[in-house]
Amino acid sequence: xxxxxxxxxxxxxxxxxxxxxxxxxxxxxLPGGAATATSIVNVVGAGALGLVVATxxxxxxxxxxxxxxxxxxxxxxxxxxxxxxxxxGAVMVLLVVPVVAGAAAFALGxxxx
Amino acid sequence: xxxxxxxxxxxxxxxxxxxxxxGMAGTxxxxxxxxxxxxxxxxxxxxxxxxxxxxxxxARLHAHRLRRSAVWAALGPGLLGAFTTFSALQLExxxxxxxxxxxxxxxxxxxxxxxxxxxAAVGRWIGERAT
Numbered sequence: 054x055x056x057x058x059x060x061x062x063x064x065x066x067x068x069x070x071x072x073x074x075x076x077x078x079x080x081x082x083l084p085g086g087a088a089t090a091t092s093i094v095n096v097v098g099a100g101a102l103g104l105v106v107a108t109x110x111x112x113x114x115x116x117x118x119x120x121x122x123x124x125x126x127x128x129x130x131x132x133x134x135x136x137x138x139x140x141x142g143a144v145m146v147l148l149v150v151p152v153v154a155g156a157a158a159f160a161l162g163x164x165x166x
Numbered sequence: 167x168x169x170x171x172x173x174x175x176x177x178x179x180x181x182x183x184x185x186x187x188x189g190m191a192g193t194x195x196x197x198x199x200x201x202x203x204x205x206x207x208x209x210x211x212x213x214x215x216x217x218x219x220x221x222x223x224x225a226r227l228h229a230h231r232l233r234r235s236a237v238w239a240a241l242g243p244g245l246l247g248a249f250t251t252f253s254a255l256q257l258e259x260x261x262x263x264x265x266x267x268x269x270x271x272x273x274x275x276x277x278x279x280x281x282x283x284x285x286a287a288v289g290r291w292i293g294e295r296a297t
Binding site for chain 1: 173174175176177179181182185186187188189190192193194196197200212213216217219220221224239242243244246247248249250251252253254255256257259260275278279282283285286287289290
């Protein structure tokens with residue numbers, strides 16, 4: 054177990070803390086509440102991962118990519134929010150928008166470096 | 167604040183420390199999976215397992231009014247939030263597209279989400295029926 058691996062685990066904890074803090078700050082200010090906040094954090098994290106991958110550094114990919122941004126972004130919370138969404142229309146928006154925006158953000162991040 | 171709807175993204179400010187600790191455990195588990203599986207498979211497995219587990223845990227939270235508890239903060243937004251990942255899902259999707267495998271890319275996305283939503287629902291179903 055290398056020092057980089059331990060750094061990645063620590064960074065993942067920090068990412069999770071940033072996600073919860075970011076969600077709390079955003080959710081009362083946005084239509085759609087916490088589900089919108091989670092989607093924004095996820096899309097921002099996907100864009101940031103594009104930047105990290107574009108640097109070509111394996112250690113950055115481990116610590117900042119798999120660690121920090123893996124911990125910052127979440128799939129489980131997103132899926133439970135979809136499962137709890139009130140209407141079919143809300144389910145579709147909550148599924149499609151983050152997927153399209155997240156892929157675009159990641160590709161943009163890749164292209165920027 | 168009690169009027170705010172309960173959501174799986176929520177933990178109190180005071181819960182942030184245990185979120186970080188849970189997040190470290192979730193990240194370690196995900197990185198561990200990546201040691202034994204190929205990255206794309208590890209991300210898929212973590213995401214589906216995590217969606218199932220969070221669906222269950224969130225249903226239990228409702229049953230036991232655990233919303234403000236440190237246990238929820240550590241295991242929900244912390245452990246399972248960090249165990250699963252959205253950014254790596256997008257990496258797999260976009261990289262497979264760029265490598266010229268659109269069927270793989272859309273298939274990976276479709277399997278992840280097509281099984282992820284039912285996984286969360288099954289977890290909730292089990293959690294609502296447990297005593």
